[in-house]
Amino acid sequence: MSEREGLVVSSHGRHCVVESEGGQRRICHPRGKKSQAVVGDRVLWRAPAPGQGEEGTIEKVLPRRNLFYRQDEVRTKSFAANLDQVLVLVAAEPVFSESQLTRALIACEAAGITALIALNKSDLVEPFARAWERLWPYRHMGGEGEGAHHYRVLPLSLSQSAEVDREALLALLEGKTTLVLGPSGAGKSTLVNLLVPGASAQTGEISQALNSGRHTTTSTQLYWIDEGRHTALIDSPGFQEFGLRHLAPTDLARCMPDIAVYAGECRFYNCTHLHEPGCAVMAHVGDPRQAAISAQRHRIYGELFAELSQSRY
Ligand SMILES: Nc1nc2c(ncn2[C@@H]2O[C@H](COP(=O)(O)OP(=O)(O)OP(=O)(O)O)[C@@H](O)[C@H]2O)c(=O)[nH]1
Ligand SMILES: [Zn+2]
Numbered sequence: 001m002s003e004r005e006g007l008v009v010s011s012h013g014r015h016c017v018v019e020s021e022g023g024q025r026r027i028c029h030p031r032g033k034k035s036q037a038v039v040g041d042r043v044l045w046r047a048p049a050p051g052q053g054e055e056g057t058i059e060k061v062l063p064r065r066n067l068f069y070r071q072d073e074v075r076t077k078s079f080a081a082n083l084d085q086v087l088v089l090v091a092a093e094p095v096f097s098e099s100q101l102t103r104a105l106i107a108c109e110a111a112g113i114t115a116l117i118a119l120n121k122s123d124l125v126e127p128f129a130r131a132w133e134r135l136w137p138y139r140h141m142g143g144e145g146e147g148a149h150h151y152r153v154l155p156l157s158l159s160q161s162a163e164v165d166r167e168a169l170l171a172l173l174e175g176k177t178t179l180v181l182g183p184s185g186a187g188k189s190t191l192v193n194l195l196v197p198g199a200s201a202q203t204g205e206i207s208q209a210l211n212s213g214r215h216t217t218t219s220t221q222l223y224w225i226d227e228g229r230h231t232a233l234i235d236s237p238g239f240q241e242f243g244l245r246h247l248a249p250t251d252l253a254r255c256m257p258d259i260a261v262y263a264g265e266c267r268f269y270n271c272t273h274l275h276e277p278g279c280a281v282m283a284h285v286g287d288p289r290q291a292a293i294s295a296q297r298h299r300i301y302g303e304l305f306a307e308l309s310q311s312r313y
Contacts, residue, residue, distance in 0.1 A: 003044040008037045009222040018045050028056040037061050039220045040081040068111045071243035089182035091120040092128035102300050103242040109255035120187040122157040137294040141258050150257045158190045177232040183239045196223040249308040258293045
């Protein structure tokens, strides 16, 4: 059987579900280490020989535009490839962790992928106002003026203004492949169901069988929003332990845009921006609305710096 091109739409341990150009899906196994694919990968795959069952093999992973990486626990890595953007969904309630948000944004910067932030549950007026205020540094990062903002921050009320939010989201997602991340309870399922009616049906019997068979209810899954299969949403679980072990502490400053702006102006070329005299970063740390770098962001930077400085295992 000849090799054909396909797209990895879900991954379940070593198995993947590959979608062919025509839209058919089938389980595939990697041929070897080099053909270990992740969701979003374009692959060359081969159908089984007659009489060899239904499952295909992945022969080759085609070159990736980017690879989004995180390490959830000590050993559990998860990835998605060839992303146009990442949408980080948080909500007014439960109160989100700024440290988790920052970790996700750093992982995006490190992979060279645009990040969007959405704050859900604007109908919960007071908690929303507090959360919106906490996002002040993110709403203003990159300076003022049209197009200057580094992160787009979008208010949503997915369960209250579903139609309005759907339109706003579709405009941002159109024609792109977007990975959605968010802590439990923020409304990720609500968002996926709003944009992908019948998401669970699209997951298909194949994925459901794979999941239940292996007792893993969580897997990364790609959904098409449109019938033409141009706009994709990738739902990925596990936001709580957002590890950045693939980064060195000295990578952090360039992955935090507000810090990166000043990191080149310090007296010492190898300044860690934590205690050195003549540090241009520390000179700009203060109250969110007054200073270029919020004290909270600098504190998170310090915590991550310490975490990534620990000996690696
Ligand atoms: N008030 C309010 N509640 C919302 C909104 N959107 C979602 N919710 C509720 O928030 C809760 C969590 O929503 P889900 O979509 O299940 O959240 P999730 O992020 O998928 O959570 P997990 O399933 O735990 O991962 C549900 O009770 C929703 O009804 C909103 O805009 N406003
Ligand atoms: Zn410095």
